Every structure is written in structure tokens, then in C-alpha cells.
Amino acid sequence: MYGSDKVSDDLELTAFRRAEKKYKLYYDSTLKNKKKKVPREVDLSEVLDFKSILQSFNTKGQIPAGIVTLENHSGHRLFCLENCPGFYFIPGALSVEEQCKWIKESLISFPQPPNRTNHNPFYGPMDNLFVAAKEKKVFVEELSSSPAPSVDSSLDPKRWKLVEEQEVSSIGKSCKTISASVLLRKLRWSTLGLQFEWSKRNYDVSLPHNKIPDALCGLAKRLAAPAMPSGEEFKPEAAIVNYFGLGDTLGGHLDDMEKDWSKPIVSLSLGCKAIFLLGGKCKEDPPVAMFLRSGDVVLMAGEARECYHGVPRIFTDEENAEISALELHFSKEDNCFLDYIQTSRININIRQVF
Numbered sequence: 001m002y003g004s005d006k007v008s009d010d011l012e013l014t015a016f017r018r019a020e021k022k023y024k025l026y027y028d029s030t031l032k033n034k035k036k037k038v039p040r041e042v043d044l045s046e047v048l049d050f051k052s053i054l055q056s057f058n059t060k061g062q063i064p065a066g067i068v069t070l071e072n073h074s075g076h077r078l079f080c081l082e083n084c085p086g087f088y089f090i091p092g093a094l095s096v097e098e099q100c101k102w103i104k105e106s107l108i109s110f111p112q113p114p115n116r117t118n119h120n121p122f123y124g125p126m127d128n129l130f131v132a133a134k135e136k137k138v139f140v141e142e143l144s145s146s147p148a149p150s151v152d153s154s155l156d157p158k159r160w161k162l163v164e165e166q167e168v169s170s171i172g173k174s175c176k177t178i179s180a181s182v183l184l185r186k187l188r189w190s191t192l193g194l195q196f197e198w199s200k201r202n203y204d205v206s207l208p209h210n211k212i213p214d215a216l217c218g219l220a221k222r223l224a225a226p227a228m229p230s231g232e233e234f235k236p237e238a239a240i241v242n243y244f245g246l247g248d249t250l251g252g253h254l255d256d257m258e259k260d261w262s263k264p265i266v267s268l269s270l271g272c273k274a275i276f277l278l279g280g281k282c283k284e285d286p287p288v289a290m291f292l293r294s295g296d297v298v299l300m301a302g303e304a305r306e307c308y309h310g311v312p313r314i315f316t317d318e319e320n321a322e323i324s325a326l327e328l329h330f331s332k333e334d335n336c337f338l339d340y341i342q343t344s345r346i347n348i349n350i351r352q353v354f
């Protein structure tokens with residue numbers, strides 16, 4: 001494509017789409033670097049950095065124009081944007097211990113049935129994916145003529161059996177196999193509490209579900225408090241856990257399937273640093289880009305719930321991922337968590353549905 005065509009093509013895109021393109025991971029393929037993929041350089045100078053805003057507020061009492069700050073009951077500093085009422089950013093709201101706890105839960109217990117994941121339609125409800133990946137197990141398709149009825153009626157009735165790596169060679173070549181570690185890498189979401197049905201873009205209350213775990217419920221209630229209508233307590237009824245690997249993005253969208261938009265969405269960031277885009281009520285409005293680091297929390301309530309938002313980029317390189325505290329913590333534990341989080345980001349967003 002000629003340069004001039006590219007410019008006019010870009011002008012036809014919405015401002016939100018242009019920002020997504022600006023920050024997305026692309027690789028430069030120069031002749032010299034045919035073998036090694038080199039990420040294209042991106043100008044990050046316009047990305048809001050609440051960590052440094054917090055630092056300069058704490059040291060010099062300075063705050064950039066258009067940003068206001070307040071303190072919550074646990075002494076955390078919150079930042080709001082003057083032109084986006086209902087948006088709150090709490091840098092470093094979660095301690096390293098809390099971050100590690102929620103990373104582990106996101107990998108071990110949140111993808112467990114009856115919670116559903118992006119793997120359900122193909123593989124059916126899947127137990128202990130993380131442990132299976134750690135033990136290098138392999139899923140083998142069972143070629144049964146009378147498959148057991150599955151919990152989720154939309155599922156492909158094929159059933160998958162977990163076997164040890166060594167057993168694979170003794171299984172007929174006609175059976176499909178896939179290693180648990182590949183499936184763990186391909187885990188993109190799990191849903192907790194009331195189950196969100198992506199195909200219908202709605203909650204399907206008839207699907208079996210567990211309540212949001214008490215500890216997550218308590219955390220969400222505490223974090224949500226500053227964004228709640230006065231005198232009301234947040235009721236966490238559903239959560240979506242997003243798993244991002246290098247190159248994964250979350251396109252611009254609105255979360256509009258909950259009944260009462262005065263209630264916030266409580267969004268926790270874990271693992272590698274990301275860029276978050278907060279746009280306006282239409283995609284033509286230019287979005288604000290900001291960094292989301294492990295431990296940051298975002299609340300979106302009221303008008304902010306009507307704003308397009310998305311995640312065009314995560315950073316997994318040593319300099320930009322900013323996960324050294326997590327690495328230190330996990331290096332004393334199981335290597336599997338360390339391996340996973342070094343190239344991943346997890347987002348848990350908690351919602352009141354009714």
C-alpha cells in the first residue's frame with residue numbers, strides 16, 4: 001500500500017480505532033531482521049501514567065490539569081477525570097500478596113466448572129486445567145458413540161479425557177490430542193457468578209453457577225464504595241476474568257448488559273502492564289490512553305459506563321512489563337505461576353447485574 005493511501009485509510013477509521021492501531025503490537029519486518037521479530041516502536045508520550053502522577057502528587061502536591069484526586073477510606077489515593085464523571089483510577093490498590101492471591105485464583109479455581117471458559121464450546125467443562133498443564137498432561141478426544149449429556153447444552157458432545165504425556169504414543173493416531181499447557185495459553189476468559197453468555201451478549205440466569213467467592217465479594221465491595229450512589233452497598237453478582245498473552249487485545253466495547261449503570265464495574269489488573277483506552281460515548285470521540293499495572297484498580301460507574309473502552313496492548317518485555325515484585329514473590333513458590341505471569345496479564349472485572 002502506498003503511504004498516501006494509508007493516511008487516507010486511517011482518516012476513515014474512528015478515532016478509537018486509530019488509537020487501537022497506534023498502540024497495538026506490530027512487528028517490523030526489515031530485511032536485516034528477517035529471523036528475529038522486532039516489535040515496532042510506539043510513541044508512549046501521550047499515555048497517562050497514574051503511577052507517576054501519584055508520585056508527583058505525593059512529593060510536590062502537583063496534579064495535571066483535568067485530573068482530580070481524593071482519598072478512599074483505606075487511605076488509597078483515587079484519581080478521576082474531570083471530563084469523564086464516574087471513572088476512578090486507584091494506582092497500586094492491591095498489595096503484592098493480594099495480586100499473587102488473585103493470580104493464583106484466576107488460574108486455579110476461577111476456570112473450574114460450573115464457571116465457563118472460552119474452551120467450553122469445544123472441550124466441554126474442564127477440570128483442573130492449570131494443574132494438568134503443570135503436570136504436562138494431554139487431552140485426548142474420546143471417540144464414544146454415546147456421549148454423556150453435557151452440563152451446557154451448547155457444547156459439542158465430544159468428550160475429552162486427560163492422559164499422561166507418555167500414554168499419548170499408545171493412543172491411536174485417529175484420536176485428536178492437545179496438551180493442557182497449550183490450552184492454558186489459549187485460555188482467554190472465564191466467567192464467575194451469574195454466567196455471561198457471549199453469543200447472546202447477556203447473562204443467562206438459568207445456567208448453573210456459584211456465588212462470587214466471599215473474599216472477592218468483600219474486596220469488590222470495599223473498592224467500589226467511592227463510586228457507589230450514597231448509602232448503597234455494591235452487590236457483586238458476576239465477574240469476567242480476561243487472560244491476555246502477548247499480542248492479545250480487547251477491542252473497544254461498552255458493558256451495557258447490567259441493569260443499573262449507576263453501579264460501578266470494579267476492574268482489577270494483574271500481571272504484565274497494559275495500555276487501556278477510555279473513549280467517549282461514540283467511537284469517533286478520541287480516547288485517553290493510560291497504563292494499567294499489576295495492582296491497579298479501575299472503577300467505571302455512571303457516565304463512564306457509557307464510554308467505549310478497550311485494551312490494545314500488553315507489554316511482556318522485562319523493561320515494560322513491570323512485574324519484578326510478582327516475579328520475586330512467585331520465584332519462592334511454584335515456577336508455573338512465574339512462567340505464566342511473565343508473559344500474561346489477567347483482568348478481573350466484577351459487576352452488579354440487577
Ligand SMILES: O=C(O)CCC(=O)C(=O)O
Pocket residue numbers: 240242250255267269276292309310311347349
Ligand atoms: O482488561 C481490562 O482492563 C478491561 C476489561 C473489560 O473492559 C471487560 O472485560 O469488559
Ligand SMILES: [Fe+2]
Pocket residue numbers: 253254255309
Ligand atoms: Fe469492559
